[in-house]
Amino acid sequence: MRVWDDSKVTMFDVETSGAKPEYALQPWRILSGDAWVTSFVSMEWVDGKAIYTGGVTHDDNLPVDEGRILCRRFMKDMLTMALDEGRTLVGWHVAFDAAVCIAYGFEKLVMQAKFLDGLLLWKHFDMEPEYEMAAHKKRPYGLKDFVTEYLPAHAGYEEEIDFHDSSPEARAKLHAYNEKDNRFTRIGARHWFKQLGPRQLKAALIEAESIPMVALANLRGLPIDTLVAHELSCKLANDAKRQAEALAEFGVTEKVVRSPVQLAKLMYEDWGLPVLKENKSKITGNTTRSTDKEVLHELAFIDPRAKQLRDYREALNNRTKFAEALVKSIAYNEDERTHPQARIFGTYTSRLTYSSGQKAKGAGKREGTVKGVNLPIGFALHQMKNDKLFRAQVIVPPGYGLLEFDASGQEYRWMAIASGDETMLSLCEPGEDPHSYMGARLGHVDYRELVRLKETDPEMQRLRKGGKFGNLSCQYRIGDKTLMVRARVQHNIPMEINEAKTTNFIYKRTYPGVPKYWDRQINETKQLGYVETFAGRRVQVVGDWGGRMAWSMGSTAINYKIQGTGGDQKYLAMAVIKDYLVSVGGYFIWDLHDGLYSFVPVQKMQQAAIDTKRLLDNLPYKKAWGFVPPIPMPWDAKMGFSWGDLKEVKF
């Protein structure tokens, strides 16, 4: 659909409830009968007039099964008609509704159907990063927010709706409300659809193809090896305990370590350590003495207790966030799965983000829901430590294997293209190794010699590691000091400030096209007021280029084209592999920015790796974006049976 055509769309929306009110937002509870649809409405428009094409309210007098049969009938009609007539199903935050349809038994139809999302279109039109710290609250893009802003006469139409009251009157009201949702969804989706330029629209439509995949992934969830999780939890508890015992005599307790204020007092007043760094609040202007990782790293040279503090805090943090959270979510969900919920267009660069919890809000007065409580449905998947011990917790469902594809050197390659730097471009050709090249430049050795010895010679390995660090860190105007700290603290690479200076200097001399790209990109963005990815997706950059936010705005100009294109590339990849995955009985399960993970039946894994690789290495960039990358864009594959134990697939 390139222009909005009422004869090619169907609006729909589902309302849900459950054994507890908050279960309404947990579609996997539908499978166990603990959540259900209370109202389903689909509508079409002919000559501008709304036609109610299907709908049902949940009648609590009927047994749950019979209610479901009724609802299923309408859902099935809607889905099959949409497929037969080539209609797109339009909703607001529609991955949720799609997940409900899958839970009601229509996985096959949902995976074939086309979806569109009003929220998604609005974001594509409107997205701009927040530069003012004081205004860091994100703009909401809910349907209610759209109505309040653009249809103020109808603002507040959702008030007094009770999603969980099963009386006939309340259900009738709910159903009428659902119908309004459909009407407003059409107005909103149509409005934003028409506002978008052709390339923006195309990018949005490609992104929208991920909706059923994300719906299915959110619904299915991930199996966890609870034994591994338990062992990890114990190990981290022991690590913490060891440090706690060693530090106890110096006044360290868990409470102190977890509190920056108390820890600062202990270290700087009681122990008399020097204050190496201060934090200044951008809002209040208050300064506090930093106790962060970098400071502890530096202090460890004069007092070994600083290292112990760091280890102690790290063990405590990691245990809560990456071990206990998984176990807790498994227990809470009651389906032996953890359900990190992916949000499409979670960031303005179009990455998916994952949330670990569901906020129980509203309906606080109703039994069973405490307002403000965070329900532990998943974990912060996109932040999971890159460590075998942690990742091994995530396993596969019986009969499946895990297949990972990641876009090889994604940001390096897009930077090569964006900057047009000859050296970078040539290093993206088959057989070259950019990190060895940079390592050779930094270490004053011969590039080919380094490549030849990089597997065997420890010194060459060290140089290549430094080259990789330089390539990845210097791409976006990093400062010498930050570069040094980052090398030392995060990568354990010893580095003094002079060496950091040299690294930055050599980077710019190696790739002279990159600093030129920075300038060009900033100037272009000043002119246009927005930045565009290679796919045509845009983000607005408006503000005072002479003011204090100018640096941030410039960084967005530089950064967005690269990261945003990475996001577009991932969505294109998802769209292309969707049908193939279905055909082998597999499904997309999560993403990690430049990596796509799928569950595939064991006996199909090998073949799926080969076929998927072929699809991904030949993505239809020209057709999708009207742009052909001048260099190869290869994908690497790994497979295995747990996230912590994936083996490279050789082709």
Next chain:
DNA sequence: GAGTAGAGCGCC
């Protein structure tokens, strides 16, 4: 008790 600010930190 609820809500927010801030620090710190995990990933790519």
Next chain:
DNA sequence: AAAGGGCGCTCTACTC
């Protein structure tokens, strides 16, 4: 003068 970017989660401190 100096400044990689993008996020979400967890904890404490503080305010009302």
